[in-house]
Amino acid sequence: MSVKIFSTVLLILLLNRAISAATSGLHVPNINDNGVILVPSDNQYYLRIDVDGTGREETVEEIAPGQLLVRGSFGQPFPGSKYLLVTYEAGPNGYVAKYSYSEQFNQVLGLPPAVLKTIAG
Template sequence: MVGTLLSSVLLILSLSLVTSAPTASVTGLVPSINDNGVILVPSEKSYYLRIDVSGTGREETVEEIAPETLLVKGTFGQPFPGSKYLLVTYEAGPNGYVAKYSLSEIQNQVQHLPPAVLKTAAG
């Protein structure tokens, strides 16, 4: 069930980006979802996606920063045997794709905070 929902979300997002006009809002193309560990929140020229399923998590924001130019920022976390946790932080945009990887013990696992909380903390 979760796999089907996740596949549907990713298909909708992919089709939205391919078929949308540069001035179209994301809100009308991407549905709001809050179900079975999947949260998708569209806004005028961006969307926020969070997926938490069986210890694996993904959090991503996509923003149209200029006509036909997207900025994607996110994290992906995956637990591994032996109390290890892989965290990938990535950004893709006009300057290319950059990813940073870290492997830590699960008890030192990085807590995921929503972008709004991080913006507030930054001032």
């Protein structure tokens, strides 16, 4: 199985588990392994996956019982120093996605302060 297919399958499994946990009150594990970071907190979690230049960063928050707000981005490099970046938000007001396709990838994805505090303890 290729690394990209494996990372996609892993992402789908993690998202399904985390969404189920957020809506049912189950515990979401804290993960920091092989380019995958999953950091849960009281009513949300932060997910970041970096594999072979492809990255996904997402925050899922339960804003009301059974109601989620999802915000994130997905980046994919292409031959010729081209890069596709998709940002999205899904919640009670629907789904909105924006994309940019650039000649070079110059954006640095970083962890939000709340995630850094959680990881540090």
